[in-house]
Amino acid sequence: MNSGNNRILASGKSTFDTHKGEKMTIVTISRFTMTGGRELAECVSERLGIPSLSREVIAHVADQFGISEEALWEKLSQTKQGAQERYLYLCALQLSLAERAQKGPFVYHGLAGHFLMRGIPQILKVGIVAPLKQRAETFMKRKNVGFAEAVRSIERWDEMRRKWVRFLYRVDWLDPSLYDMVINIGSIGVQSACDLVIFTMDREEFKELPERQGMIDEFALAAKVQLQLALHDRTKGLELKVRAERQTVTIRGRVLTSGIFRWGGKRDYPQRYYRSCQSCSRRAERGGRPGRDDRSS
Numbered sequence: 001m002n003s004g005n006n007r008i009l010a011s012g013k014s015t016f017d018t019h020k021g022e023k024m025t026i027v028t029i030s031r032f033t034m035t036g037g038r039e040l041a042e043c044v045s046e047r048l049g050i051p052s053l054s055r056e057v058i059a060h061v062a063d064q065f066g067i068s069e070e071a072l073w074e075k076l077s078q079t080k081q082g083a084q085e086r087y088l089y090l091c092a093l094q095l096s097l098a099e100r101a102q103k104g105p106f107v108y109h110g111l112a113g114h115f116l117m118r119g120i121p122q123i124l125k126v127g128i129v130a131p132l133k134q135r136a137e138t139f140m141k142r143k144n145v146g147f148a149e150a151v152r153s154i155e156r157w158d159e160m161r162r163k164w165v166r167f168l169y170r171v172d173w174l175d176p177s178l179y180d181m182v183i184n185i186g187s188i189g190v191q192s193a194c195d196l197v198i199f200t201m202d203r204e205e206f207k208e209l210p211e212r213q214g215m216i217d218e219f220a221l222a223a224k225v226q227l228q229l230a231l232h233d234r235t236k237g238l239e240l241k242v243r244a245e246r247q248t249v250t251i252r253g254r255v256l257t258s259g260i261f262r263w264g265g266k267r268d269y270p271q272r273y274y275r276s277c278q279s280c281s282r283r284a285e286r287g288g289r290p291g292r293d294d295r296s297s
Contacts, residue, residue: 024048024105025206026120027197028113030173031128033157034135034142036185036193040128041109043194048201053100054110061092076111077160079167084237090116090168091227098220102213114178115169119219122206126197127179130186218244225249 027044031037038054045052055069062072075085094116100106101120108117114125132151139150165173176182181200183193200206222244229235229242229251240253 024050025122025124025201025208026101026105026117027107027124027126027201028117029107029109029126029128030112030114030179031109032130032135033154033161034138035128035130036190037109037128039190040126040183040185040193040197041107043190044107044197047194047198048105050104051106053106053108057093057096057100057108057110060096061089064092065089077164079164088227088230088236091223091230095220095223095227098216098223101216102220112165112169115165115171117219119215119222121209121212121215124181124197124201124206125179127176127182128193129182129184134186222249225251 027041029037029041031040041052041054044050058069058072062069065072072089075082075089078086093111097108097113097117098120101117114123117123132154135154136147136150139145139154140147143150143153145153162173165171171178181196183196185193188196222242225244226240226242229238229240238253240251243250243252
């Protein structure tokens with residue numbers, strides 16, 4: 001594991017050249033309840049000298065909107081109501097992660113990180129699993145409960161998370177193809193898993209691309225515009241997708257309008273209809289607020 005990009009510390013631990021994070025990628029760790037995801041993230045963070053983030057991102061967004069972390073979690077967890085608020089907070093979380101990515105690499109072991117950072121290239125997506133018995137025993141020690149209650153709690157949380165991801169992103173959170181590597185902590189252990197993650201980060205597939213920073217900047221710009229649209233009175237609640245490429249921001253989606261629509265000889269028949277936004281493009285330098293020519297009408 002002692003490649004040209006690594007050096008060995010006196011402690012025997014290997015690390016990468018962390019100068020400005022130019023030779024490392026972002027790592028996201030998705031895990032079941034009580035599988036050691038936090039411990040793995042902290043291990044990778046310590047070995048490489050890069051930040052480990054989780055609740056910090058939630059806390060940052062909660063502070064922005066003047067609500068508690070608990071209230072934010074509750075809004076994000078809802079699947080049957082509060083769609084507009086949930087979408088707004090997800091946009092804010094995405095922007096927070098995008099802006100952090102502009103500063104350099106980090107390890108994220110929080111809420112749906114690899115989904116929120118779709119569009120950022122070369123992210124190493126790690127999935128963590130462990131046997132239910134091992135997870136229940138860990139839960140028992142931490143929460144001082146019996147085995148049966150520990151199993152019920154874990155299964156309930158797993159199912160809630162699975163339904164939440166399916167509802168928001170229309171994918172099965174357990175699908176291994178969503179990850180670059182899936183590690184069974186019950187067989188390998190945290191320290192060995194840490195070695196595997198660090199080794200993989202040094203592979204050719206995750207080496208720094210010359211255009212990567214520009215792609216991250218464009219992703220952050222799109223996330224900023226997306227949040228502004230979610231906040232703006234004329235566009236909040238609309239299903240809009242934003243993309244930034246080569247100094248141009250493109251907004252696509254469906255706009256809900258209303259009016260008098262005559263059909264089959266019936267006059268003055270009120271209907272609601274959707275109109276597709278085929279090409280609503282504008283220059284990025286105009287900022288995040290929609291102008292008169294950007295109303296998707």
